[in-house]
Amino acid sequence: MNIDSKIFVAGHNGLVGRAIVKGLKSCGYNNLILKSRSELNLLNNLEVETFFLKERPEFVFLAAAKVGGIVANNTYRADFLIENLNIQNNVISSAHKSGVTKLLFLGSTCIYPTNAPQPLCEHSLLTSELEYTNEPYAIAKIAGIKLCESYNIQYGTNFISVMPTNLYGPGDNFNFEKSHVLPALLRKIYLAKCLQENDTETILSDLNERDYLKALQYLKSIGVSDGVVNIWGSGKPMREFMWSEDMANACIYIMENVDFSDLVNSEEEVRNTHINIGTGEEISIEDLAKLIAEVIGYTGDFYFDSSKPDGTMRKLTDVSKLHSLGFNHAVSLQEGIKLVYQWYLENSANAKH
Secondary structure (H helix, E strand, O other): OOOOEEEEEEEOOOOHHHHHHHHHHHHOOOOOOOOOOOOOOOHHHHHHHHHHHHHHOOEEEEEEOOOOOOHHHHOOOHHHHHHHHHHHHHHHHHHHHHOEEEEEEOHHHHHHOOOOOOOOOOOOOOOOOOOOOHHHHHHHHHHHHHHHHHHHHHOOOOOEEEOOEEEEEEEOOOOOOOOHHHHHHHHHHHHHHHHHHHOOHHHHHHOOOOHHHHHHHHHHOOEEOEEEEEEEEOOOEEEEEHHHHHHHHHHHHHHOOOOHHHHOOOOOOOOOOOOEEOOOEEEHHHHHHHHHHHHOOOOEEEEEEEEOOOOOOEEEEEOOHHHHOOOOOOOOHHHHHHHHHHHHHHHHOOOOO
């Protein structure tokens, strides 16, 4: 990519897309095409084709997707499958038709089988059954990988797929019903600290509540009481977390330095050309809670409710391929938590969507 290359970031308002845009701008790329959902409906094939033929982007980061937590994935299974397939099909096919130089498709490590060996290696794809609750979303992302590979094989395009691990960072969602584990824990522990310090004003502001008794009732309902934070599960499951801007830098690095041909062994069938993006480091949920508490300054206790499900006990990505291509993450988990906590304090009013 050149500084003046025309670059389209699909999904620029999400956690992933926002980080990619910030990373591109910091590298000096100044010809970015950014379209909101109201400006370009990626579910509409005609709209997408027209956009590509008119704008003629040279490079595409496909970060747009329908995403959600376990409940949403399991409840709206058809929606997650069809909408993600439509977004991917429309963008990738239009990129080919309009002559895009290079495309980066972003998926998720949920593509790997439930019982795949740990750490999760790219070669584990399609070796056994997927986790049931997010199977439709995972199938859509696997289809995206195969669509990129197939276009490359049939038409000689340069479309690459990357699969990021669990991400956190600026613009994350701290809504208790929709957020992932790290932002949810951070907000819970922050509110527990405020309760410990009798900081009524901050609690009311954070919860957008006027009645302090109602605020206390709500805190109790989410497992926050004076001096104790209740956390689902045993605290033993191991998870991997990556600073979203590290992920963005990895994506930009790959777009600048890696071609599809670099990912293919010509002596074998073309499979598993996607690249895991992660840290290769893991932490238990219990130790994560303690680390957040240390950063925030919470001195209370934790209660781990073992009657609640733990989920998968370990989920770590094998990032040896990423490292062999020349990229390593830069932000430690402790440093990242400090940064995202500061971001939340400055943006809490808009962080609970």
